[in-house]
Amino acid sequence: MSVKSSFKKHALALCLLACAASAWAAEPKDAGGIYLGASLGRASGSASEYKTGTSLSLGFGAGYRFNENFAVEAFSRSLSFELLANALxxxxxxxxxxxxxxxxxxxxxxxxxxxxxARLGTGRTRMSTGTTIKPDYKLSETSAGLGLAYAFTPRFAGKLEYLRFTRNEVNLLTFGLEYRF
Known part of the structure; x- marks a missing residue:
């Protein structure tokens, strides 16, 4: 791991910690609770599938907001929609x-x-060839991102987010909507 890469990871972790520390400030009673979200975006990266440009990405998430500053989320993202990627x-x-x-x-x-x-996550990425010649496999990797959110109402928000999957070097830019229960 390079010094530059290590510095970026530590800087992001520090930003997340600073944001989380501010979470204990007084806030409205309705700031917490369950939410559901969906997003649409574009993935790009170093894999051969991205050499022709970018690929469509769909995402879904379900989370719990402890308050207006801190949440935990389970999420799923598609990183490629190449139907016949390596057919020939x-x-x-x-x-x-x-x-x-x-x-x-x-x-x-x-x-x-x-x-x-800011977002810091971990999960499993499914690696595929798009054929039956080689079997798919899964690998663990971290993800990190930054985003902007705009609350149209107390329950409905729009989000613009940049997400990076570190092991596969995939960049994802998404626009999403979130509904807070």
């Missing part, structure tokens, strides 16, 4: 197909509607 290839390479994970979110409200947040 005799020696296909692996690419990240989808990811299932658990993340810690720490946010900081900017005003009554806007907030910024």
């Amino acid at each position: 290839n005799n020696n296909p390479g692996y690419y990240p197909e989808d990811h299932l994970g658990l993340a810690l979110l720490a946010g900081l409200p900017v005003n009554d509607s806007f907030s910024v947040y």
Whole structure:
């Protein structure tokens, strides 16, 4: 691991810790609770599937907000929608197909509607060739991201998020909607 990479990871962890520490401030009683979200985005990375550009990504999440600054979320993201990716290839390479994970979110409200947040997660990424020549396999990897959220109402919010899957070097830019119960 390079010094630059290590520094980035420690800086992100420090930001998450700072955001989480601010979570203990007094806040409205309805800031916590269960939420569901869905997102649509574009994935790009170093895998051969991304050489022609980017790939569509769909995501779903369910989480629990402890307060307006701190949440935990189970999430699923598709990382490639290449239906016939290696159909004519005799020696296909692996690419990240989808990811299932658990993340810690720490946010900081900017005003009554806007907030910024950071995400740190871990999970399993399914690696596929898109063929039956080689079997799929799963690997563990971390994910980290930054986002902006806008609360249209106390229960309904929109999110713009950048997410990075570290082991596969996949970048994901998504727009999502969240409903808070």
